[in-house]
Amino acid sequence: MTQMSKSVGNLFGIQVFPKRATEFFRRIVKDNIEKREAEGIVRPDLIHLLMEARKGKLKPESGGDNREGFAAVEESQIEPSRKEVELSDEHILAQAMLFFFAAFDTVSTAASFMAYELALNPDIQKKLQEEIDSVKSKHDGTIPYDALLSMKYLDQVVSETLRKWPPNFETDRLCVKDYLIPSTNPDEKGFLVKKGIVALVPMMALQRDPQYYPEPDRFDPERFNDENKSKVVPGTYLPFGMGPRNCIGSRFALLEIKSVFCHLLGKFDITPYDKTEIPMKLSSKHFNMQPEKGFWLRFNLRKEGSS
Numbered sequence: 001m002t003q004m005s006k007s008v009g010n011l012f013g014i015q016v017f018p019k020r021a022t023e024f025f026r027r028i029v030k031d032n033i034e035k036r037e038a039e040g041i042v043r044p045d046l047i048h049l050l051m052e053a054r055k056g057k058l059k060p061e062s063g064g065d066n067r068e069g070f071a072a073v074e075e076s077q078i079e080p081s082r083k084e085v086e087l088s089d090e091h092i093l094a095q096a097m098l099f100f101f102a103a104f105d106t107v108s109t110a111a112s113f114m115a116y117e118l119a120l121n122p123d124i125q126k127k128l129q130e131e132i133d134s135v136k137s138k139h140d141g142t143i144p145y146d147a148l149l150s151m152k153y154l155d156q157v158v159s160e161t162l163r164k165w166p167p168n169f170e171t172d173r174l175c176v177k178d179y180l181i182p183s184t185n186p187d188e189k190g191f192l193v194k195k196g197i198v199a200l201v202p203m204m205a206l207q208r209d210p211q212y213y214p215e216p217d218r219f220d221p222e223r224f225n226d227e228n229k230s231k232v233v234p235g236t237y238l239p240f241g242m243g244p245r246n247c248i249g250s251r252f253a254l255l256e257i258k259s260v261f262c263h264l265l266g267k268f269d270i271t272p273y274d275k276t277e278i279p280m281k282l283s284s285k286h287f288n289m290q291p292e293k294g295f296w297l298r299f300n301l302r303k304e305g306s307s
């Protein structure tokens with residue numbers, strides 16, 4: 001559908017993003033680049049990195065923290081291309097817009113589904129609040145970075161949210177050369193994936209397949225406890241995709257969601273009420289994951305144990 005919609009969009013001159021939004025971003029990014037260049041301003045952000053890359057001054061980083069969570073994706077081991085690419089203002093604009101749209105909607109969608117599941121599963125919410133309260137009580141009511149990354153149950157709940165409700169429910173890959181997938185059955189031929197074909201990878205279908213996740217519609221963070229997470233079949237859990245073009249923001253996304261819920265659940269109990277749709281029906285009118293009737297939940301100030 002996404003591939004088809006791109007060509008249909010091109011045919012009829014339909015834009016992926018509204019023209020006004022594109023113009024708004026174009027002006028902000030262009031003015032920003034011009035001002036920084038004219039006044040020698042340096043800010044530690046994406047635009048600065050892209051401006052440095054344009055001058056050939058950017059070096060790939062190595063290392064990093066690998067405690068961010070079960071769902072975080074590995075950085076690709078493939079050497080970055082040495083090919084010289086000329087980065088125009090238009091390329092920088094496209095990257096800035098991609099980061100904005102890829103980062104904003106996905107995180108808010110994941111957080112909304114997590115709030116919904118916690119409201120429907122008060123035992124899980126209570127267990128998570130106990131973990132949050134315990135960490136806060138050890139750190140004068142705060143949650144430092146290292147403590148956040150060490151919170152196992154929080155990581156289980158986030159991982160299970162991204163399994164049951166992956167904000168990007170599919171991704172795709174363009175096949176650049178003929179590739180024969182060998183058959184596992186000696187009586188059958190393999191399957192030839194032809195060059196030029198776009199293969200869709202249905203994350204949502206894989207992550208709700210009872211063969212890999214028994215009772216897939218049940219929200220169960222225990223699927224990702226220390227004992228069970230090693231049993232997850234490789235390639236069946238892909239909320240951030242896989243391979244060299246996997247999500248560049250997975251660690252940041254997990255950090256955002258985790259810190260938001262530490263603050264929220266420290267202060268509030270999340271509950272359903274009469275407008276909450278149970279079970280939820282997903283909207284068929286949107287390309288991203290959205291409930292048909294929106295998210296309706298109550299946030300009640302916690303009476304005890306809060307800080």
Ligand code: HEM
Nearest residue numbers: 102103106107110168171240241242245246247248249253
């Ligand atoms: C819960 C939040 C998020 C989810 C579920 C998510 C998921 C994904 C997925 C599935 C892909 C495609 C990967 C593939 O095809 O293998 C992707 C790509 C991407 N994501 Fe995310 N993402 C999230 C948050 C973010 C954030 C916070 C950022 C930026 C700070 C970001 C930036 C990107 C970019 C730039 C790409 C394109 C990478 C490329 O084409 O090389 N995402 N994301």
